[in-house]
Amino acid sequence: MRIELDRPRCEGHGLCEEAAPALMHLDDDGELVIDSPDVDGEQDIAAAKAAVRVCPVAALKLVAA
Amino acid sequence: MNPIESDVDIWDDDITVDPYPTYTALRDLGGVVHLPKNDLYAVTRYDLIRDVLADPASFSSTTLGFNPMVNEALQGTSLASDPPVHTQLRATLSANLTPRALRGLKVTIDEKADKLVAELVATGSFEAIDSLARAFPLDIVADLIGFSGHVKDNMLRWGQAAMQVIGPLNHRTQESFPIAGELYGWCSSVTAEDLAPGSIGRGIFDAEARGDIPQGSAGHIIHQYLGAGVDTTIASIGNIVALFGRHPEQLKLVRENPELVPAAFAEVLRYWTPLHIWGRTAVRDVELGGVTVPAGAQLGILLGAGNRDPRHYDNPDVFDVTRNPVDHLSFGYGPHGCAGQGLARLEGHAIVEALARRVKSLTLGDGYRVPSNITRSFEQLQVLEVEAA
Numbered sequence: 001m002r003i004e005l006d007r008p009r010c011e012g013h014g015l016c017e018e019a020a021p022a023l024m025h026l027d028d029d030g031e032l033v034i035d036s037p038d039v040d041g042e043q044d045i046a047a048a049k050a051a052v053r054v055c056p057v058a059a060l061k062l063v064a065a
Numbered sequence: 066m067n068p069i070e071s072d073v074d075i076w077d078d079d080i081t082v083d084p085y086p087t088y089t090a091l092r093d094l095g096g097v098v099h100l101p102k103n104d105l106y107a108v109t110r111y112d113l114i115r116d117v118l119a120d121p122a123s124f125s126s127t128t129l130g131f132n133p134m135v136n137e138a139l140q141g142t143s144l145a146s147d148p149p150v151h152t153q154l155r156a157t158l159s160a161n162l163t164p165r166a167l168r169g170l171k172v173t174i175d176e177k178a179d180k181l182v183a184e185l186v187a188t189g190s191f192e193a194i195d196s197l198a199r200a201f202p203l204d205i206v207a208d209l210i211g212f213s214g215h216v217k218d219n220m221l222r223w224g225q226a227a228m229q230v231i232g233p234l235n236h237r238t239q240e241s242f243p244i245a246g247e248l249y250g251w252c253s254s255v256t257a258e259d260l261a262p263g264s265i266g267r268g269i270f271d272a273e274a275r276g277d278i279p280q281g282s283a284g285h286i287i288h289q290y291l292g293a294g295v296d297t298t299i300a301s302i303g304n305i306v307a308l309f310g311r312h313p314e315q316l317k318l319v320r321e322n323p324e325l326v327p328a329a330f331a332e333v334l335r336y337w338t339p340l341h342i343w344g345r346t347a348v349r350d351v352e353l354g355g356v357t358v359p360a361g362a363q364l365g366i367l368l369g370a371g372n373r374d375p376r377h378y379d380n381p382d383v384f385d386v387t388r389n390p391v392d393h394l395s396f397g398y399g400p401h402g403c404a405g406q407g408l409a410r411l412e413g414h415a416i417v418e419a420l421a422r423r424v425k426s427l428t429l430g431d432g433y434r435v436p437s438n439i440t441r442s443f444e445q446l447q448v449l450e451v452e453a454a
């Protein structure tokens with residue numbers, strides 16, 4: 001699976017980082033960086049799904065790679 | 066299939082004051098319940114509410130208010146527009162409200178909250194709505210937009226009225242229109258010189274002057290900050306005090322575990338939702354939760370009913386600061402998801418933190434809410450005794 005970010009829509013609320021700190025983080029400028037866009041393995045996929053779910057503006061998607 | 070009907074009047078005085086038993090009854094009836102008395106389709110369950118809010122192509126925001134006059138007045142705002150127009154309006158609107166834009170404000174907001182709470186605690190007893198729930202956000206928003214004087218004095222009335230008029234054409238809406246009109250009037254006539262240099266409000270006018278945002282949009286943006294950002298935040302801060310007063314063991318948990326501050330604020334927002342009903346219109350016949358919502362139907366999205374949906378939250382009627390319901394619906398969701406949530410969180414976290422630092426326990430006296438169309442908040446809440454930490 002692959003994490004896709006709608007960059008213009010992302011406002012840096014950072015809730016996704018809290019849900020999936022191993023996969024993404026806000027950099028020093030408050031811009032979201034997806035460290036591991038390609039995810040496989042149960043744990044990472046679960047974390048990616050949680051991140052997609054909590055983004056308050058629906059800026060993240062998990063799509064088939 | 067047609068949705069089930071209920072003869073509930075969702076704007077009945079008693080229901081707006083205490084909607085939760087009605088929410089439970091409606092949610093049990095169905096995910097979508099037709100309310101002929103209000104000419105509405107109420108959306109009651111968590112998943113369906115998220116689906117509606119995520120789908121602006123089926124559910125339009127252009128008539129999100131519950132009467133035609135307010136929908137007319139909101140034309141041109143991000144709140145009342147659909148993509149693709151919304152996407153652009155939202156970008157200008159949120160540019161000053163993102164967590165990165167607000168980063169510099171955190172220290173000031175934390176300091177102000179701590180000072181105010183310390184003063185109130187020192188008095189030993191206080192009325193929490195005027196002196197805290199209203200005073201704090203009004204002060205923050207005045208600084209942010211850069212106004213003072215008579216505008217600041219009017220902002221509470223204006224902010225309350227701006228929410229009230231989103232309701233149906235009942236007496237509350239009618240009484241509030243002239244007051245909301247004062248806010249519209251001020252926002253359409255305010256100029257850069259009226260706002261303090263260095264404020265975000267002034268910055269929005271500078272952006273307009275530079276041509277970064279369309280001519281005439283600065284007033285709309287300021288209108289939305291004030292209309293959407295005052296009454297809601299006031300409600301949530303009053304609720305913090307009331308819930309900590311009623312649940313001393315929850316305050317104790319936050320005192321002992323300060324890392325719970327964000328979770329505690331999210332739980333306050335989930336447990337008592339500041340905006341109890343919000344609108345959308347079906348642009349065509351849409352299948353929703355197994356029933357058909359007809360084209361043109363007005364939806365009444367019951368955010369507070371979704372926030373207590375047992376299909377989504379375990380023991381939803383329990384106030385639990387360890388729950389951390391990051392996906393609560395109180396800020397809406399998706400493209401229109403609250404643009405000011407970064408600021409609302411800064412304010413809410415600052416107050417929770419200050420209370421947890423300075424207060425051991427609160428003894429509450431009388432508190433009451435008054436019937437209201439959209440915002441559910443305390444009108445008065447007496448703190449009889451504060452035990453300082």
Ligand code: HEM
Pocket residue numbers: 118126129143144145155158162289290291293294295297298301339340343394395396397398400401402403404405406408409
């Ligand atoms: C606890 C406090 C708050 C709550 C509960 C709240 C709630 C909401 C909700 C439910 C929406 C979604 C509207 C929709 O889907 O149509 C919204 C939108 C919005 N909020 Fe908030 N809000 C809060 C604080 C603020 C603050 C402090 C500001 C600004 C200073 C603000 C500005 C806005 C704006 C501009 C929108 C419209 C966004 C759009 O249409 O794209 N809000 N808010």
Ligand code: SF4
Pocket residue numbers: 009010011012013014015016017032054055056057058059060
């Ligand atoms: S939660 Fe959404 S808006 Fe916030 S940083 Fe992550 S992707 Fe961006």
